[in-house]
Amino acid sequence: MPARPEDAGELSTTDRTGLRRRRDRGTHDRPVALAILDEGLLAHVGVNDGGTTVVTPMTYARVDEQLYLHGSPANRTLRLIADGAEACVTVTLLDALVLARSAFHHSMNYRCVMLFGTGTVVEDNAEKLAASAALLDHMAAGRSSDARMPTPSEFRSTLIIRFPIDEGSAKVRTGGPVDDDEDLALPIWAGQIPFDLVGGTGVPEPDLPDGTVVPPYASRYPSRGPVGSTGTH
Amino acid sequence: MPARPEDAGELSTTDRTGLRRRRDRGTHDRPVALAILDEGLLAHVGVNDGGTTVVTPMTYARVDEQLYLHGSPANRTLRLIADGAEACVTVTLLDALVLARSAFHHSMNYRCVMLFGTGTVVEDNAEKLAASAALLDHMAAGRSSDARMPTPSEFRSTLIIRFPIDEGSAKVRTGGPVDDDEDLALPIWAGQIPFDLVGGTGVPEPDLPDGTVVPPYASRYPSRGPVGSTGTH
Numbered sequence: 307m308p309a310r311p312e313d314a315g316e317l318s319t320t321d322r323t324g325l326r327r328r329r330d331r332g333t334h335d336r337p338v339a340l341a342i343l344d345e346g347l348l349a350h351v352g353v354n355d356g357g358t359t360v361v362t363p364m365t366y367a368r369v370d371e372q373l374y375l376h377g378s379p380a381n382r383t384l385r386l387i388a389d390g391a392e393a394c395v396t397v398t399l400l401d402a403l404v405l406a407r408s409a410f411h412h413s414m415n416y417r418c419v420m421l422f423g424t425g426t427v428v429e430d431n432a433e434k435l436a437a438s439a440a441l442l443d444h445m446a447a448g449r450s451s452d453a454r455m456p457t458p459s460e461f462r463s464t465l466i467i468r469f470p471i472d473e474g475s476a477k478v479r480t481g482g483p484v485d486d487d488e489d490l491a492l493p494i495w496a497g498q499i500p501f502d503l504v505g506g507t508g509v510p511e512p513d514l515p516d517g518t519v520v521p522p523y524a525s526r527y528p529s530r531g532p533v534g535s536t537g538t539h
Numbered sequence: 540m541p542a543r544p545e546d547a548g549e550l551s552t553t554d555r556t557g558l559r560r561r562r563d564r565g566t567h568d569r570p571v572a573l574a575i576l577d578e579g580l581l582a583h584v585g586v587n588d589g590g591t592t593v594v595t596p597m598t599y600a601r602v603d604e605q606l607y608l609h610g611s612p613a614n615r616t617l618r619l620i621a622d623g624a625e626a627c628v629t630v631t632l633l634d635a636l637v638l639a640r641s642a643f644h645h646s647m648n649y650r651c652v653m654l655f656g657t658g659t660v661v662e663d664n665a666e667k668l669a670a671s672a673a674l675l676d677h678m679a680a681g682r683s684s685d686a687r688m689p690t691p692s693e694f695r696s697t698l699i700i701r702f703p704i705d706e707g708s709a710k711v712r713t714g715g716p717v718d719d720d721e722d723l724a725l726p727i728w729a730g731q732i733p734f735d736l737v738g739g740t741g742v743p744e745p746d747l748p749d750g751t752v753v754p755p756y757a758s759r760y761p762s763r764g765p766v767g768s769t770g771t772h
Binding site: 361365463492495 | 653730
């Protein structure tokens with residue numbers, strides 16, 4: 307992936323993103339983090355809700371160094387973020403199950419980004435439109451050119467939050483199992499089982515008007531990124 | 540899925556699991572929650588770490604009404620839970636992207652379980668063994684019969700947490716987009732793009748002894764559950 311100027315550099319760190327352990331798996335490399343965010347479809351967003359930690363799945367999209375979250379103004383997590391609550395936004399891609407000879411060394415290959423920060427409610431209509439387009443195009447490239455874009459009234463019924471891609475870290479595990487030497491001669495299968503999140507053929511609504519064009523992403527949804535840690539398909 | 544006796548009933552609720560909105564999507568139905576937990580591979584575990592919410596991906600397994608989490612005793616999230624911190628454990632399955640005519644009504648079909656509670660460190664070796672077997676069999680059915688199970692020394696190097704499947708809720712969205720009536724005549728493709736997390740053919744370690752048997756899950760990893768919200772494969 308060619309790095310664009312804004313992709314260069316590193317995510318910023320504080321005590322909470324200091325990669326306390328497994329330093330070999332952690333990185334603050336910004337292009338790695340952005341690539342994971344671009345490939346993922348779901349974020350898990352954690353907030354403190356009156357003393358209780360709540361983790362909620364959400365769709366999202368990236369524009370440059372910003373992540374956009376959106377939903378109903380009644381969405382509790384979004385409302386808390388709108389009111390200034392700190393959030394942790396985690397996006398994880400499962401690449402492979404890693405089966406070792408020993409139970410102890412079973413693992414998984416994954417790529418994960420964890421972002422910390424506070425969000426800002428998007429008020430400007432031009433930014434709302436750009437965020438809406440990004441959210442659609444993150445689901446399916448080109449979708450924002452096909453769909454009917456929001457009206458002012460619909461914008462008033464949507465809460466869009468801008469969240470900085472700034473403080474955080476990425477973690478990446480790749481490769482096969484790391485068994486102890488004394489287990490290597492055991493006749494136990496060991497290796498990686500690659501995983502991929504695969505989009506299938508679109509199932510159209512039954513009431514589409516005759517002649518409605520089937521867009522490319524609905525006839526054959528493209529792969530969202532590299533598969534498995536093995537580099538194989 | 541036939542309900543077993545322990546599957547019956549509902550998850551318990553408090554203010555935080557009261558399904559404040561979208562009641563139509565929420566459920567406390569226990570068999571629904573257990574089926575989601577059994578199909579998923581990754582949980583996102585949220586804890587409050589000294590005032591900061593941290594959301595970490597983890598593998599897990601279910602045994603009856605308990606979820607087991609495990610990792611290194613140096614894992615920060617596990618250590619906090621071991622020390623009594625409340626946690627939120629969320630497992631989400633993405634079933635489909637839901638493309639509406641209007642940008643505003645784009646959505647996703649998903650199944651999600653959100654559990655709240657406090658965990659307990661597993662000290663008993665018999666329970667540690669059962670949990671280890673469950674964690675392996677959750678990755679690949681039958682794996683615990685194939686792998687070398689942990690030694691007492693390995694058990695000392697693993698932190699296993701028992702987390703109750705008790706308080707929480709599930710959310711499920713199914714079906715197509717819900718567009719406004721005035722948009723239905725627009726010549727815009729609308730429908731569902733089903734998604735499935737697919738396990739591929741296992742990639743063996745290069746140094747397996749001659750004659751090592753390839754287990755069924757490594758030659759053809761089975762589907763983990765229902766695909767998409769459309770019921771199609």
